[in-house]
Amino acid sequence: MSDFTANEMMTIAASRALTNEDVCFVGIGAPSAACNVARLTHAPDITLIYESGTIGTAPDVLPLSIGDGELCDTALTTVSVPEMFRYWLQGGRITIGFLGAAQLDKFGNINTTVIGDYHKPKVRLPGGGGAPEIASSCGEVYITMAQSKRGLVEKIDFYTSFGHGEGGDHRQRLGITTKGPTLLITDLAVWKPDPVTKEFTVVSMHPGVTREMVQETCGWEVKFAEKVEETPPPTELELKTLRDLKARTEAAHKGK
Amino acid sequence: MARFMPLDQAVRENLKDGDTAAFEGFTHLIPTAAAHEAIRQGFKDLTLIRMTPDLIYDQMVGMGMAKKLVFSYVGNPGVGLLRRVRDAVENGWPRSVEIEEHSxxxxxxxxxxxxxxxxxxxxxxxxxxxxxxxxxxxxxxxxxxxxxxxxxxxSVRPDVTFIHAQKADKKGNVLVEGIIGIQKEAVLAARRAVVTVEEVVDNFTGLHPNLCILPHWTITAIAVVPGGSHPSYTHGYYARDNASYLEWDEVSADRERFTAWMEENVIKAKPEDFAARVEKLRVAK
Incomplete structure (x- = not known):
């Protein structure tokens, strides 16, 4: 087993959560890498959907945007954006929404809109795009992001996408019938919501990671499951697939 | 009825100060040439609508043309933030911009x-x-x-929508293919519609019966501008210039560098310049 980075471990651990049967709405960035590693390793029949309307896409390089030509060229079909959001997402056809976040709280609520006050923002971020409805209409939501005290915070500045709100049955109380965030994969650990409180709890730490490392890079007091597993390290195939994909992508985005 | 005309005339006849305008394109087929022509003609107080206001709205906001933005994702796709929009929202430079944000x-x-x-x-x-x-x-x-x-x-009802498309036939019917985004809806929702195209062909006979075609009577004006969506792309013609999107992140980070870039690449440029910009990105037909 060769050396690997924490970021590679994160992408690979995230890819393992996906199966051949999944119909996955893919967010750009870290989720996109994980979804395509899954497709290129253990889940060749997974359906990947990007919000530009590409259904069943199989890009050879990671797209820079959600609408790169590569996505359309390799898709089973490409539909219009209204159709994507109405028939496919709102219609309940998508099993997993895979999102990243700028800020995340322990209940899986996501902020990608502003840092600071909405009307007088300290930093104006790009905003939600498709995420508010991805978070409520997909069967369940996976989240992947690197840990930092700025990213994993006690209180997010803006509810771009609703996770479990204040925890417990908050989703049901708002009339949301889907499961919401069921998995968080960071560069240090795999987290799952507590069945009752819905607070993210560490169920597995990546090789070499300690509880202190998880806590030091997290803005809330971390809860650990009774039995914390060790995430299996990347296999040679997983690592090679990811690195090849990244190398092809980098070459392509620089204009070859 | 669609009339063929040069881009400067199409923009002059269809856009006015204070209009609500949509320059649509969902990553693909972004009407950059039309936006640049609007910048050259120096319109003011526009309400700019777009799902994904990327570089062209960053440029229009940076040039002080917008009083309001209606949008759902205000980023440089895959790269990061829109720095001119940020400067307007956070610091009011060169003017403050009202925002109406959606998903x-x-x-x-x-x-x-x-x-x-x-x-x-x-x-x-x-x-x-x-x-x-x-x-x-x-x-x-x-x-x-x-x-x-x-x-x-x-509902969104723009005074005028601008889109870029692959081709028109001689009657002015317009074909859009690939990631079709919101183009059809944006044209049909607007009072006036201006389309830039890569080329004009004799007719569309013999093509697949379910293609996305906008009949000529839904369009006000058509201008032929090869390369007109650069650095976005036109499926079947040229690839997305991802390096330009990465470069924009640097150009837009600084007010002076932005202003100089706009002078050089937009104010002093012409619609005909777009063809050369996509030369190296052309795909085999």
Whole structure:
């Protein structure tokens, strides 16, 4: 087993959560890498959907945007954006929404809109795009992001996408019938919501990671499951697939 | 009825100060040439609508042309933030800009409602989302049959929509293919529609019967501008210039560098310059 980075471990651990049967709405960035590693390793029949309307896409390089030509060229079909959001997402056809976040709280609520006050923002971020409805209409939501005290915070500045709100049955109380965030994969650990409180709890730490490392890079007091597993390290195939994909992508985005 | 004309005339005849305008394109087929022509003609007080206001709205906001932005994702796709929009929102440079922010689902539904002649769009959305609290145009409505509470937003009805497309035939019918985004809805929702195309062909006979074609009587003006969506792309013609999107992140980071770039690449440039910009990105037909 060769050396690997924490970021590679994160992408690979995230890819393992996906199966051949999944119909996955893919967010750009870290989720996109994980979804395509899954497709290129253990889940060749997974359906990947990007919000530009590409259904069943199989890009050879990671797209820079959600609408790169590569996505359309390799898709089973490409539909219009209204159709994507109405028939496919709102219609309940998508099993997993895979999102990243700028800020995340322990209940899986996501902020990608502003840092600071909405009307007088300290930093104006790009905003939600498709995420508010991805978070409520997909069967369940996976989240992947690197840990930092700025990213994993006690209180997010803006509810771009609703996770479990204040925890417990908050989703049901708002009339949301889907499961919401069921998995968080960071560069240090795999987290799952507590069945009752819905607070993210560490169920597995990546090789070499300690509880202190998880806590030091997290803005809330971390809860650990009774039995914390060790995430299996990347296999040679997983690592090679990811690195090849990244190398092809980098070459392509620089204009070859 | 679509009339063929040079781009400067098409923009002059169809855009006015204070208009509500949509320059649509969902990553693909972004009407950059039309936006640059609008910048050269120096319009003011525009309300700019777009799901994904990327580089061209960053440029228009940076040039002080917009009084309001209506959008659902204000980023440089895959790269990061829009720095000119940020400067306007955070610091009011070169002027402050009012924003009306939605989700993609809301904007897509709002365009569709506009095309369908409806006053508003209804959909299942915004549940638990903070935007519903800061945007007074996000309301709710109760389904009269099931009692379910659903989100409602006003339809989008631009004064004028600009899009870029692959080709027109000689009558002025327009073909859009690949990632078709919101183009059809944006054209049908607008009072006037201006289309830039890569080329004009004799006719569309013999093509697949379900292609996305906008009949000539839905379009006001067509201008032929090869390369007109660069650094975005035109499926079947040239690839996305991802390096330019990465470069924009640096150009737009600084007010002076931005202003110099705009002078050199937009103010002093012409629609005909776009063809050369895509030369190295052309794909084999």
């Amino acid at each position: 993609h689902a809301a904007m897509a539904n709002a365009y569709e409602a506009g095309a369908a002649g409806l006053p508003f769009a209804v959909f299942r959305g915004y549940r638990g989302a903070g935007l519903a609290e800061v945007n007074p145009n996000i309301k709710s409505i109760t389904c009269p049959f099931t009692g379910e509470k659903l989100a409602a937003v006003p």
